[in-house]
Amino acid sequence: MPSKSVPSSSPPPPSRASSAITDSIRRPRSQSTCSHSRERQEPSTSSVDKYEFWAGNPSVHMTTGLIYVDEFDFNTKAGRSSSSSSTAVDYDGFEPTVLLCPCVSKDTPPTEVVAVWESYQAGVEQYKVLHGPYPESYLLLVLVGGSDSHANARQLVGGASSSLPLLEVTACRIDAAVSKTVDDMLAPVQLFAPVLTKEHQCSICLDPLLYSPSATSTGGQAACGGGGVALTILCGHSFHWKCLSKWCDRSCPVCRFQQYPSRCSSCDVCGEADSMKLMVCLVCGFIGCCDNEGYSGFVEDGLSGAGGGGDDRHHYTHAYAHYLESDHAFAMQVSTQSVYDFSEGGFVGLTGRASQESGDDEASEDSKGSCKKVKHAAKKILQGDEEDIMTEFNEVYATLQESQQQHYEEIFEEIRARNRESYSVATGQRDEILSRLCDAKDELDVVDEERTQLKSEEEEVTSALEKLNLACDGLKEERRELDDVVAGLKKDIQRRKIASMVRAKKLHSEKADLREQMKDLKQYLSMRAQVEKSGATDADVQGSFVIAQNTNRRSRRNRR
Known part of the structure; x- marks a missing residue:
């Protein structure tokens, strides 16, 4: 089997289940209420995929259950579908094969998938849409008939893998199904119940939805209409796929049940997003919610209270x-x-809802009142009372117009009052803001002036600083020169100091010599005076003196 691809906008398909089916699924199977069911074997013990599904209109009837699928065997001629999918339905001696597209994106209409597969002419009898486990995708059942349904299914599965790569649609064979509604095992073909017959007609073209299971089957195509294979959509209504492809809306042409994609509306008051609890006003578009029990309880409350219950039945609904x-x-x-x-306390035209194949009896009984009104109006028209009807319509229309005009005038007056109050408050706020703006503007002017003054002072300080920097550089240069001069003066002083010390030392030695000379002179004078007193001659005195002088000088030289 080709690998199953999953749409990029959808979550992945369910993970492969265990080979052993759970005990809850293996419960004893009772005889199904469907006329086409009989006892069948349990699902194969080989590994299978399991998908939850539900179908039908939630406000009328729903069917829920599980589908077990197995990989499609391309190698076998007959496949396990013919041996394991036994059923009591006789299709002219041929047993159909049921395929499942497990994950089709909600953005891909079923008619688009059918249009591609119809080119293979693989004997498809019917298509059916089911809700899957994920809101972003849906399930598509394919009923393949013909004398060799397995070969036709093999051709269809091969075409899905080659012709639908952009749609990301693949198919796999259904092994078994479990209906939670009737609590019983179902044959794969029973998922298409009720079986279409010649009495079923397409609601669009009114041609029969032929279900021909013979080998020469037209594939569900109506003989006269030519609308293509029958396609059963989510709510349970069936159409020719070509007829349905011309329907531009995603809702059902009969019951207007919304198909994929689901709408994302919500209550304008509380934000309730459940579509089963929402109503849209047809006059102004207001979206409101109903009670918590859903629309079935809503209709019952409305109809039961119409006789005298009053309006309290809708007291809690927006x-x-x-x-x-x-x-x-x-x-x-x-x-x-x-x-x-x-x-009136009820739905308009309940006959449309009562005409569902699986509609309940209460809806049919509740629709009698509306039927009587319609028949009464038709009777008046047939009797020629059109003028009375038009007069009554005009009166009702005029009354409705006046009430609506009064209602909207009251709303407009409330809006005007709120606007006037808001305008007065906004005017006061505007005046206050303008006053603050003027004050802020004056402060801004003062700040601008101070900023200009500070800027000029900054420029002056900058120029003065530059001058001081230049003067500082000059003083540094002068300091270097003075340092050089001081260093020279220090050297000169040191030199002079040394010279003065040398000179002082020399003077000291000269002074000492002078003292010696003075001492010698005193001695000489003293001796001379003594010689003169003694009467010695000059020669004696000279000789004595010379000797004495030479001795003293020699002694001084020795001291030196």
């Missing part, structure tokens, strides 16, 4: 609160697009 406030009586259900009349 949709009804909007009706009381605006007198907008008609609102549309988001999920089924049915119109509800608050003034």
Whole structure:
């Protein structure tokens, strides 16, 4: 089997389940209420994939269950589908093969997938859409018939892998199914119940939806309409796929049940996003919610209280609160697009809902009142009472116009009052803001002046600083010169100091010599005076003196 691809916008398919089916699935199988069911073997013990599904309109009838699928065997001729998928339905001696597209993106309409597969003419009898486990994708069942349904299915699966790469659609064979609604095992073909017959017609072209299981099957194509294979959409209604492809909306053409993609509306008051609890006003577009029990309980409350229950049945719903406030009586259900009349306390045209194949009896009984009204109006038209009807319509329309005009005038007056109050408050705030703005502007002017003054002072300080820097550089140069001069003076002083010391030392020695000479002179004078007193001659005195002088000088030289 080709590898299963999953759309990029959708979550991955369910993980492969264990080979042993859980005990809850292996419960004893009772006889199914469906006329086509019989006892069948349990799902194969080989590894299978399991998918949850549900189908139908939640406001009418739903079917839930599990589908077990197995890989499609390309090698075997007959495949395990023919041996294991036994069923009590006789298709002219041929047993169909049921395939499943497990994960088709909600952005891909089923008609687009069918259009590609129809080019293979693989004997497809019917297609059916189911809800899967993920909101971003859906399941597509394919019923393949013909004398060799396995070969046709093999051709279809090969075409899916080669022709639908952009749609990311693959197929696998269904091994078994479990219905949670009836709590029983189902054959794969029973997922298409009820079986289409010649009595079923396409609601668009009104041609029969032929289900021909013979070898020469037309593939579900109507003989006269030519609308293509029958396609059963999520709510349970069936159409020719070509007819449905011309329907531009994603809702059902019959019941207006919203198919994929689901709408993302929410209540304008509380934000409730469940489509089964939302209603849209057909006059102003207001979105409101109903009670917590859903629309089935909502309809029952409305119809049971119509006789005398009053309006308390909608006391807690925002949709009804909007009706009381605006007198907008008609609102549309988001999920089924049915119109509800608050003034009458019921849905408009309940006959459309009662005509569902699996509709309940209560809806049919509740629709009798609307049928009588429609028949009464038709009877008046047939009897020629068109003028009375037009007069009544004009009166009702005029009354509705006047009430709506009064309602919107009250709303406009409230809006004007709120606007006037808001305008007065905004005017006061504006004046206060303008006053603050003027004060801020004056402060800004003062700040600008101070900034200009500070800038000029900064320029002056900068120029003075530059001058001081230049003067500092000059003083540094002069200091270096003075340092050089001081160093020279120090050297000169040192030199002079040394010279003065030498000179002082020399003077000291000369002074000592002078003292010696003075001493010698005194001695000489003293001796001469003594000689003169003694009467010695000059020669004697000279000789004595010479001797004495030579001795003293020699002694001085020795001291030196």
